[in-house]
Amino acid sequence: MRVGLGFDVHRLEAGRRCVLGGVELPHPAGPVGHSDGDAVLHAVIDALTGAAGLADVGSLFPDDDERWKDADSAALLTAVVGLAADEGWRVGNVDVVIATEGPRIAPARDAMRARIAALLGIAADAVNVKGKTLEGLGALAGGTGVAAQAICLVTRVPAEPR
Ligand code: MG
Numbered sequence: 001m002r003v004g005l006g007f008d009v010h011r012l013e014a015g016r017r018c019v020l021g022g023v024e025l026p027h028p029a030g031p032v033g034h035s036d037g038d039a040v041l042h043a044v045i046d047a048l049t050g051a052a053g054l055a056d057v058g059s060l061f062p063d064d065d066e067r068w069k070d071a072d073s074a075a076l077l078t079a080v081v082g083l084a085a086d087e088g089w090r091v092g093n094v095d096v097v098i099a100t101e102g103p104r105i106a107p108a109r110d111a112m113r114a115r116i117a118a119l120l121g122i123a124a125d126a127v128n129v130k131g132k133t134l135e136g137l138g139a140l141a142g143g144t145g146v147a148a149q150a151i152c153l154v155t156r157v158p159a160e161p162r
Pocket of ligand 1: 008009010037038039042114
């Protein structure tokens, strides 16, 4: 077994689609990024790459590469799940904390859990998502951004006999 830790932060800008954890949220501002800016899935990707000993999300999908412009982060996570599987790693569980005073997380929590679990190919109860506000403190206060932390456990699947 191994664990990996991921973190990401994106600015929120009015008029952008607000996709977090692979779920579109009804919010007037959304994350800015070269891809869709889904800080939650980016944190999950980095937790998984960290656990599996793969390169981080910025190295795998550079933000100066036109292929990843406005990319759907769900597709990026699916690609990383495949890379980890190629190395014999299967995801056990994932836990996520989302810190923002922007979109409300609680109403979308179960949808995010189900979506992340589906992308990882694991049961929804093996994914947890918690929203935290920032008590009006720090650079993300007032809904200017969203930060996400994720931790991921992987287990090595025994190689099939050839
Ligand atoms: Mg990111």
